[in-house]
Amino acid sequence: MGKLLIVGTVAFDAIETPFGKTDKILGGAATFIGLAASQFDLDSAIVSVVGDDFPQEYLDLLSSKNIDISAIEIVKGGKTFYWKGKYHNDLNSRDTLATELNVLANFSPVVPHNFKNAEVVMLGNLHPSVQKSVIEQMETKPRLIVLDTMNFWMDNALEELLDVIKHVDVITINDEEARQLTKEYSLVKAAAAIHKLGPKYVVIKKGEHGALLFKDENVFFAPALPLEEVFDPTGAGDTFAGGFAGYLAESKNISFNNMKSAIIHGSNLASFCVEKFGTERMKNLERKEVTKRLMQFKELTQFDIELQ
Amino acid sequence: MGKLLIVGTVAFDAIETPFGKTDKILGGAATFIGLAASQFDLDSAIVSVVGDDFPQEYLDLLSSKNIDISAIEIVKGGKTFYWKGKYHNDLNSRDTLATELNVLANFSPVVPHNFKNAEVVMLGNLHPSVQKSVIEQMETKPRLIVLDTMNFWMDNALEELLDVIKHVDVITINDEEARQLTKEYSLVKAAAAIHKLGPKYVVIKKGEHGALLFKDENVFFAPALPLEEVFDPTGAGDTFAGGFAGYLAESKNISFNNMKSAIIHGSNLASFCVEKFGTERMKNLERKEVTKRLMQFKELTQFDIELQ
Numbered sequence: 001m002g003k004l005l006i007v008g009t010v011a012f013d014a015i016e017t018p019f020g021k022t023d024k025i026l027g028g029a030a031t032f033i034g035l036a037a038s039q040f041d042l043d044s045a046i047v048s049v050v051g052d053d054f055p056q057e058y059l060d061l062l063s064s065k066n067i068d069i070s071a072i073e074i075v076k077g078g079k080t081f082y083w084k085g086k087y088h089n090d091l092n093s094r095d096t097l098a099t100e101l102n103v104l105a106n107f108s109p110v111v112p113h114n115f116k117n118a119e120v121v122m123l124g125n126l127h128p129s130v131q132k133s134v135i136e137q138m139e140t141k142p143r144l145i146v147l148d149t150m151n152f153w154m155d156n157a158l159e160e161l162l163d164v165i166k167h168v169d170v171i172t173i174n175d176e177e178a179r180q181l182t183k184e185y186s187l188v189k190a191a192a193a194i195h196k197l198g199p200k201y202v203v204i205k206k207g208e209h210g211a212l213l214f215k216d217e218n219v220f221f222a223p224a225l226p227l228e229e230v231f232d233p234t235g236a237g238d239t240f241a242g243g244f245a246g247y248l249a250e251s252k253n254i255s256f257n258n259m260k261s262a263i264i265h266g267s268n269l270a271s272f273c274v275e276k277f278g279t280e281r282m283k284n285l286e287r288k289e290v291t292k293r294l295m296q297f298k299e300l301t302q303f304d305i306e307l308q
Numbered sequence: 309m310g311k312l313l314i315v316g317t318v319a320f321d322a323i324e325t326p327f328g329k330t331d332k333i334l335g336g337a338a339t340f341i342g343l344a345a346s347q348f349d350l351d352s353a354i355v356s357v358v359g360d361d362f363p364q365e366y367l368d369l370l371s372s373k374n375i376d377i378s379a380i381e382i383v384k385g386g387k388t389f390y391w392k393g394k395y396h397n398d399l400n401s402r403d404t405l406a407t408e409l410n411v412l413a414n415f416s417p418v419v420p421h422n423f424k425n426a427e428v429v430m431l432g433n434l435h436p437s438v439q440k441s442v443i444e445q446m447e448t449k450p451r452l453i454v455l456d457t458m459n460f461w462m463d464n465a466l467e468e469l470l471d472v473i474k475h476v477d478v479i480t481i482n483d484e485e486a487r488q489l490t491k492e493y494s495l496v497k498a499a500a501a502i503h504k505l506g507p508k509y510v511v512i513k514k515g516e517h518g519a520l521l522f523k524d525e526n527v528f529f530a531p532a533l534p535l536e537e538v539f540d541p542t543g544a545g546d547t548f549a550g551g552f553a554g555y556l557a558e559s560k561n562i563s564f565n566n567m568k569s570a571i572i573h574g575s576n577l578a579s580f581c582v583e584k585f586g587t588e589r590m591k592n593l594e595r596k597e598v599t600k601r602l603m604q605f606k607e608l609t610q611f612d613i614e615l616q
Contacts, residue, residue, distance in 0.1 A: 090493070185398070188536045209517040212534060221608050223529045226520060228496045260611040294615055300529050301609050303568040307602055 002042040002249035005115045005142075006033050007134045008124020008238070009104065010048040010058075010072055013278060014084040017091065017232050025278045026058045027083065029124030029148065032235035035282040036242030036269045037122075038065035039290055040250035045115045047071040047134065049107045051078035061283060071112045078103040091230050092207060111137040119143040120249040123168070124238060125150050128160040135167050144254050146170040146245050147199075148237070151177045166198040169254075172241050174205045187212060188219075201259065203244070205237055213263050218256055222263045225271035225296065232277045236270045239282065243269035268294050310350040310557035313423045313450075314341050315442045316432020316546070317389050317412065318356040318366075318380055321586055322405075324394040325540050333586045334366045335391065337432030337456065340543035343590040344550030344577045345430075346373035347598055348558035353423045355379040355442065357415045359386035369591060379420045386411040399538050400515060419445040427451040428557035431476070432546060433458050436468040443475050452562050454478040454553050455507075456545070459485045474506040477562075480549050482513045495520060496527075509567065511552070513545055521571050526564055530571045533579035533604060540585045544578045547590065551577035576602050 013027030030046045037044050045068035052074055062069050084098035109130055116139040123131040125148045135145060147168040153161045154177065165171060171194060179185055182193035191202040191214035202214040208230065210223040243266035251258055271293060275281045321335030338354045345352050353376035360382055370377050392406035417438055424447040431439040433456045443453060455476040461469045462485065473479060479502060487493055490501035499510040499522035510522040516538065518531040551574035559566055579601060583589045 186536055186538075188534050206517070209514070210531065219534055219608055220611070221531045221534070223518070223531065226496050226527055226529070228494055230494075257612065261613050264611050264613060291615055294613060298613070298615075300527055301611075303528070303572055303609075304565065305569050305572060305602060305606070307599055307606075 002120065002252055003115060003118040004037055004042050004044040004245060004249040005047065005111065005118035005121045005134070006030050006037065006044060006124065006242075006245075007047045007109055007122070007131065008033055008126055009081050010046065010050050010054070011081040011083060013234060014082070014098075015232055015234050015277060016086040018087070018089050019229075019231055020277070022277050024082065026061070027234065027278055028081065029126070029238045031062070031279060032238035032273065032282070033122055033124050033242035033245070034062055034067045035065060035279055036239040036266070036273075037246030037249070038067060039243070039269060039285070039287065040246040042246060042249045044068065044246070044249075045071055045112055045118075047109045047111060049073040049075060049103050049109075051075050051080040051103045054080045068112065068115070071110060071115075073107075073110070075103045085234070087233065091233055109134050109137075116140070119252065120245050121145045122241060122245040123147040123164075124241070128153055128157055128164040132160070132164040132167070135164070143252070144169050144245075144248060146172065146241065148172045148241050149177070150174075151180055154180055162197060168199050170201040170203060171199040172203040172205060172237070172244070174207070174237065178202075178204050188214075203263070205240065207233070207236070211240065211263060211267060213259055215256055215259070220256075220260045220263060222267040222297075223300065224267060225293065225300065227271065227274070230274045233274050234278060235282075236273050239273040240266040240270040242266070264294070264297055268297055310428065310560055311423060311426040312345055312350050312352040312553060312557040313355065313419065313426035313429045313442070314338050314345065314352060314375075314432065314550075314553075315355045315417055315430070315439065316341060316434055318354065318358050318362070319389040319391060321542060322390070322392040323540055323542050323585060325399065326395070326397050327537075327539055328585070330585050332390065334369070335542065335586055336389065337434070337546045339370070339587060340546035340581065340590070341430055341432050341550035341553070342370055342375045343373060343587055344547040344574070344581075345554030345557070346375060347551065347577060347593070347595065348554040350554060350557045352376065352554070352557075353379055353420055353426075355417045355419055357381040357383060357411050357417075359383050359388040359411045362388045376420065376423070379418060379423075381415075381418070383411045393542070395541065399541055417442050417445075424448070427560065428553050429453045430549060430553040431455040431472075432549070436461055436465055436472040440468070440472040440475070443472070451560070452477050452553075452556060454480065454549065456480045456549050457485070458482075459488055462488055470505060476507055478509040478511060479507040480511040480513060480545070480552070482515065482545065486510075486512050496522075511571070513548065515541070515544070519548065519571060519575060521567055523564055523567070528564075528568045528571060530575040530605075531608065532575060533601070533608065535579065535582070538582045541582050542586060543590075544581050547581040548574040548578040550574070572602070572605055576605055
């Protein structure tokens with residue numbers, strides 16, 4: 001079975017959308033990545049850190065999805081990373097109301113021994129030095145290292161970000177961040193510029209407008225599934241990345257054609273994530289629902305034109 | 309051979325983009341629709357009006373594409389409709405700097421006798437009463453009536469617009485306009501609301517973010533081709549509509565599956581239109597370039613996932 005190593009935050013989120021608001025609920029990049037990847041047949045582990053204020057039931061939820069949580073460090077007397085945000089009416093933009101790093105401030109990840117040979121490493125959004133430290137702990141060269149990042153690190157740790165980017169195979173980044181990183185407005189040109197920084201594959205996430213996969217001259221596009229209502233976008237990008245990495249870890253095939261399928265699987269899972277607050281939709285998501293919606297993705301995008 | 313009747317403006321445009329500006333050049337909805345539709349094997353005619361300031365070479369260009377221009381009225385002493393606009397840096401929004409209706413103010417369209425039995429009628433953006441008058445002149449019920457419109461008519465002639473919409477099979481409308489017309493933010497809900505106004509098929513154009521086709525519960529999506537540079541978006545929506553209607557007129561098949569192909573043909577042709585100012589790219593576009601780019605569309609969107 002394929003092995004997937006996941007690094008990222010396990011956290012509390014408090015979310016406000018036009019449809020309602022939550023108290024502190026389960027969140028964090030590694031949480032969403034792990035839940036998405038648990039839809040595939042693979043061994044996965046999360047490397048992260050929480051405080052001893054973190055409920056056991058959240059840890060149990062991750063365990064119940066066959067995710068190895070032994071490398072989620074629990075800091076005695078520490079407080080778990082906390083993010084609070086409010087989405088605007090169009091759900092495409094949000095204000096961060098609070099960010100408390102807490103135990104994340106001194107996080108030093110330790111890759112579990114039995115995942116030092118993982119074929120796929122998914123580096124969720126975190127300080128680039130933490131991401132780099134995980135790469136350095138691998139004993140065998142992973143078949144694929146996927147990195148997600150955000151504008152915060154471009155503003156505050158650009159040098160470290162450019163350093164870790166050199167060592168990854170795939171980067172997932174949103175459209176505005178790709179433009180910020182490269183100073184190119186055209187996403188085609190931005191992707192070409194990012195290729196030169198290291199990653200062979202560049203995935204540009206456009207939220208409700210889908211995602212693009214670039215490799216040299218090859219481009220693939222997956223739309224977001226048109227939904228009656230997007231309820232809460234929190235975690236959609238991480239769910240996308242988790243579906244992408246999870247599918248590749250399971251299928252052990254990193255051809256461009258299989259990457260296309262991985263992008264579709266990621267988009268498909270993200271379409272569930274946004275239907276409810278936080279992890280609510282993902283934690284009970286059944287395989288048959290996923291398969292049914294994949295069929296909708298086919299109907300949404302596949303056409304039949306004969307070319308001479 | 310299929311017959312396509314096109315109604316819309318034939319006009320002068322003056323365009324400014326971040327890449328340059330033009331004096332008065334050939335423009336107008338019917339012009340772009342006609343040039344796009346000329347990529348297909350069909351008989352087409354344009355019903356429109358110009359002043360006697362309109363250059364013969366522009367009329368000759370349309371004729372050279374096998375478009376019947378006998379119903380383009382030339383008003384002696386009249387001035388041709390003129391639009392001047394300036395695009396913002398992102399090319400997604402623009403300011404209208406001048407709109408001179410001129411001969412369009414008193415336009416009373418006359419459908420040529422031999423097109424009163426056209427199978428497909430493409431009503432380009434115009435006053436809804438003018439669009440309605442064309443429908444009323446048809447002697448046989450067209451297989452398909454396609455209507456394009458814009459927010460200007462929602463603001464200034466809503467009653468007439470709602471009246472003509474009742475009589476068409478397909479409406480093409482952009483995302484913001486669909487939201488304005490229906491007061492629904494979700495495009496899925498907006499499309500459902502527009503279905504109730506009459507059209508069986510609703511096409512929502514999202515510019516660089518592609519286009520959606522809705523029919524009852526069925527949805528199809530075509531992306532815009534990711535380009536290194538979009539030079540001038542003027543006419544892209546009309547080119548899309550012209551490719552869509554032209555393909556359907558040629559193939560004489562209005563199944564949902566064939567509509568999908570029509571959406572792809574429209575998106576494909578629009579991807580050329582934006583590469584140069586005005587009609588410059590479309591007027592010399594060769595069939596083999598079109599076919600080659602259709603192949604790119606397949607590579608961009610088609611994937612292979614086996615579902616159990």
